[in-house]
Amino acid sequence: MELLCCEVDPVRRAVPDANLLYDDRVLQNLLTIEERYLPQCSYFKCVQKDIQPYMRRMVATWMLEVCEEQKCEEEVFPLAMNYLDRFLAGVPTPKTHLQLLGAVCMFLASKLKETIPLTAEKLCIYTDNSIKPQELLEWELVVLGKLKWNLAAVTPHDFIEHILRKLPQPSEKLSLIRKHAQTFIALCATDFKFAMYPPSMIATGSVGAAICGLQQDEDVSSLTGDALVDLLAKITNTDVDCLKACQEQIEVVLLNSLQQFRQDQGDGSKSEDELDQASTPTDVRDIDL
Amino acid sequence: MERLVARRTFPLFARTSACRSLFGPVDHEELSRELQIRLAELSAEDQRRWDYNFQQDVPLRGPGRLQWTEVDSDSVPAFYRETVQVGRCRLLLAPRPRPEGAGDSPPPAPPADEPLDGLGEAPAPPSGGPVVAPAPAPAAAPQESDEQEAVPPPRSQEPLAEPLHSGMSGRPAPGTAAATGSAAAAATNAAAAAAGGAVATTAAAGGAAIKKLPGPLISDFFAKRKRPAPEAKASNEVPAGCAAPGAAPAVGSAEQTPRKRLR
Numbered sequence: 232m233e234l235l236c237c238e239v240d241p242v243r244r245a246v247p248d249a250n251l252l253y254d255d256r257v258l259q260n261l262l263t264i265e266e267r268y269l270p271q272c273s274y275f276k277c278v279q280k281d282i283q284p285y286m287r288r289m290v291a292t293w294m295l296e297v298c299e300e301q302k303c304e305e306e307v308f309p310l311a312m313n314y315l316d317r318f319l320a321g322v323p324t325p326k327t328h329l330q331l332l333g334a335v336c337m338f339l340a341s342k343l344k345e346t347i348p349l350t351a352e353k354l355c356i357y358t359d360n361s362i363k364p365q366e367l368l369e370w371e372l373v374v375l376g377k378l379k380w381n382l383a384a385v386t387p388h389d390f391i392e393h394i395l396r397k398l399p400q401p402s403e404k405l406s407l408i409r410k411h412a413q414t415f416i417a418l419c420a421t422d423f424k425f426a427m428y429p430p431s432m433i434a435t436g437s438v439g440a441a442i443c444g445l446q447q448d449e450d451v452s453s454l455t456g457d458a459l460v461d462l463l464a465k466i467t468n469t470d471v472d473c474l475k476a477c478q479e480q481i482e483v484v485l486l487n488s489l490q491q492f493r494q495d496q497g498d499g500s501k502s503e504d505e506l507d508q509a510s511t512p513t514d515v516r517d518i519d520l
Numbered sequence: 521m522e523r524l525v526a527r528r529t530f531p532l533f534a535r536t537s538a539c540r541s542l543f544g545p546v547d548h549e550e551l552s553r554e555l556q557i558r559l560a561e562l563s564a565e566d567q568r569r570w571d572y573n574f575q576q577d578v579p580l581r582g583p584g585r586l587q588w589t590e591v592d593s594d595s596v597p598a599f600y601r602e603t604v605q606v607g608r609c610r611l612l613l614a615p616r617p618r619p620e621g622a623g624d625s626p627p628p629a630p631p632a633d634e635p636l637d638g639l640g641e642a643p644a645p646p647s648g649g650p651v652v653a654p655a656p657a658p659a660a661a662p663q664e665s666d667e668q669e670a671v672p673p674p675r676s677q678e679p680l681a682e683p684l685h686s687g688m689s690g691r692p693a694p695g696t697a698a699a700t701g702s703a704a705a706a707a708t709n710a711a712a713a714a715a716g717g718a719v720a721t722t723a724a725a726g727g728a729a730i731k732k733l734p735g736p737l738i739s740d741f742f743a744k745r746k747r748p749a750p751e752a753k754a755s756n757e758v759p760a761g762c763a764a765p766g767a768a769p770a771v772g773s774a775e776q777t778p779r780k781r782l783r
Contacts, residue, residue, distance in 0.1 A: 289542055296538040322558070328551060330542045361541040366548070369555050376562035 247392065258393045261385055262468060265430050268313060268384035270320035273427065279319060281326045284423050290315070290333040291421040297337060297349075297357050304344050305413050309386045311340035312420040317384075318377055331362045335370045343382050387416045390434035390467065397466050398438075404451040411441035415481050422484050428477065431467040436477035439463050440485070443478070 251257050275284055291312060298308040314336040318324075324332060334354040341348040351364040375382075391412055395405055415437035419425040425433055439460060445451045454462060460478070464471045566574060571584035579588035593601055603610045 286543070293538065293540070293542055300536060300538050325550075325554075326543045327546050328554065331546065331551070356535075357539050359539050359541040361546050362551075363548075366551060366555075373555065373558040373562065376565075377558070 252392055252396055258390070258467075261389055261393075262431055265385040268317070268381070269429065270313075270316040270426055272320050274316075274320045275423075278321065278323055280323060282319065282324060282329060283326075286326055286329060287315075287319075287423050288421060290329050293330070293357075294333050294337055295417060295421060297354070301349055301353070303337075303341060303349070305417075306344050306386050306388045307337065307340045308417055309388065309420040310344065310384060311336040312426075313384045313386065314339060314374065314378060314382070316426045318374055322377055330358050331366065331370060332374070334358055334362065334367055335374050338367060338371060339374065339382060385430050387419070387430040387434035387437065388413070390431050391416075391438065394434060394438050394463065394466055398442075398462070399453055400442075400451065404445075407445060408438065408441050408451060411445060412437040415440050415485065418484055418488060419481060424480060424484075432469050432474065432477050433481075435463045435467045435469055435474055436481050439474070439478045440481045443482075444485075 272278065275282065294311055295308055297303075298311075311333070315333060318332060318336070334357070338349060338351060338354055351367045355362055355364050355367060391409060395409060400408065412434070416433060419428075419433050419437065442452045442459060443455070446455055452459065460471060460475055463469070464474045563574065566572075567580070571580045571582070571586040572578070572588070573580055579586075598612060601612055603612050605611075
C-alpha cells in the first residue's frame with residue numbers, strides 16, 4: 232500500500248505573473264493570434280461523411296467526464312477539443328475511430344498543460360479497452376503531423392484573467408465569477424456551435440453569463456446589463472451584438488444541460504458526491520437563471 | 521493533493537461510468553491500414569515541403585522550391601552539429617578529422633566551447649567545402665535504402681523513441697564505426713532552422729565522426745529558398761492550424777510560429 236505524505240501540496244502553482252497580466256500587449260497578441268487556431272471549416276458539411284454532430288457531443292461529453300474524474304487542469308479539455316476539431320476539419324474519419332481520436336487529443340493536451348499528464352494506459356481503460364496503448368501512441372504522431380505540431384493553441388481560459396482584471400468587481404467575488412466562467416467555457420467546448428467562435432468571445436461571453444447568473448442571488452457586480460456588456464466588448468474588441476448573441480447562446484446551452492442534469496439525477500445515474508469531487512466545476516446547478 | 525491521489529490510485533482504479541466504448545468495437549486492422557495511409561500522407565507532405573527524400577535521406581533532384589547545398593560544419597554554430605547523449609551528458613561528435621583516427625573516441629566538448637575550438641584548429645577538410653547538393657554516390661544509395669528497409673514500420677522520418685545513442689535512427693554509434701572518411705552528419709534540426717524563412721544552415725562534419733555512413737544526411741545540406749519573397753508572403757496570408765490536406769501553400773504557413781509574426 233502506498234503511503235502519501237499529506238503535509239505538502241504537490242500541485243505547486245506559480246503566482247500570477249504581473250508582467251504578463253498587467254501588460255496590455257499580452258492581451259493584444261492573444262487577440263491577434265487566436266483565429267489561427269480555429270478549425271478551418273464546419274467539417275460536418277464538407278469533410279466528414281460518417282460523423283454527425285451528435286457524435287461530437289458524445290465524445291466531448293465523455294472527454295469532459297474523463298478530465299473531471301482525473302482532475303485535469305481546466306484548459307486540458309477545451310484544448311483537447313480544439314485539437315479534435317482541427318483534426319476533423321482536415322481528415323475524414325470514420326465514427327469508430329472518433330473515440331480514439333478524442334483520447335489522443337486528451338493525451339496531447341494533458342502533456343502540454345500538466346505536470347503529471349494522463350497516461351496512455353489510463354486513457355485506454357477509459358475507452359473500455361476498445362483501443363490499445365500502442366494505437367494511441369501511433370495515432371498521436373498522426374494527429375501531431377496533421378496539426379503541424381501547432382499545439383499551443385489559444386483557449387478561452389487564456390483570456391479569463393485579462394478580462395477579470397479589468398472589471399470593477401470586488402476582489403472577493405472574483406473567484407466565484409472565475410469558477411462559473413470556467414464552467415461555461417467547458418460547456419461551450421462540448422457544443423459544436425461554439426467551435427468556430429474565437430476563444431476571446433467565448434471567454435467574454437462566459438464571464439458575462441457568469442456575472443448575470445450570479446447577480447440574481449447576490450450582488451457581485453456594480454455593473455450590470457448593457458453597461459457590463461459594453462465594457463466586456465471593449466476589453467476584447469468584440470462586437471457588442473455578437474457578444475450579446477454569444478452570451479445568450481451560452482445561457483441556452485446551460486439551460487439545456489441543467490435539464491439534462493435533472494433528468495440524469497432523476498435516473499439516479501450520478502451521485503451528487505461524484506460531481507462535487509471534480510475540479511472542473513460542474514456545479515452549474517448552483518446558477519439560477 | 522487531490523490530483524495526486526487521483527493519479528496515484530491508478531492500480532486500484534475503480535471502473536466508473538466514464539469507462540465506456542462510445543461507438544462499438546474498433547476494427548484494429550482497419551485502424552492500422554488507416555494509420556499507414558495517414559503516415560504516408562504526412563511523409564509525402566514533408567517530402568514536398570522540404571524537397572527532400574527523408575526515407576533515403578537525400579535531397580530531391582530539383583528543380584524544386586528549395587535548393588540544398590552542402591556546407592562545412594565549421595562554418596556553423598556548435599548547436600547545429602550532431603551530439604550524442606552519454607548518461608546525463610551531451611557530447612558533441614568529433615567535428616573534424618584528426619590524424620591517426622582519433623575520432624573513434626569523441627572527446628567531451630561542451631557546445632559553448634565549440635566556436636572557439638573551431639577557430640583554433642586546422643581549417644576544414646576538403647570534403648566539407650560548400651557544394652551544390654550532389655546526389656549520393658551511386659553505390660551508396662542502395663546501401664542506404666537497405667538500411668531503411670531493415671527498420672520495421674515506415675513511419676516517416678520521425679526518430680521515435682528508438683534506443684539509440686545517436687540522435688538519428690538507424691545510425692551506428694560513433695565508437696563502433698569503421699574508419700573511412702566520408703562526410704558525416706551535423707545537426708538534425710535542419711528542418712527547424714529553415715522554418716522561419718531563413719536558410720537552414722547545417723553542417724557536414726569533416727569525416728571522422730560517423731564513418732560507416734555511405735551517403736550524405738539531411739544535415740549535410742543547406743536549404744536555400746529560390747523565391748524567398750513571394751513564398752514568405754504567400755505563407756503569411758494563410759492562417760496556420762490545420763491546412764486542408766494537400767494544400768501546398770499552407771504548408772509553409774503552419775510552421776510560422778505566432779511569435780515570429782508579431783515581432
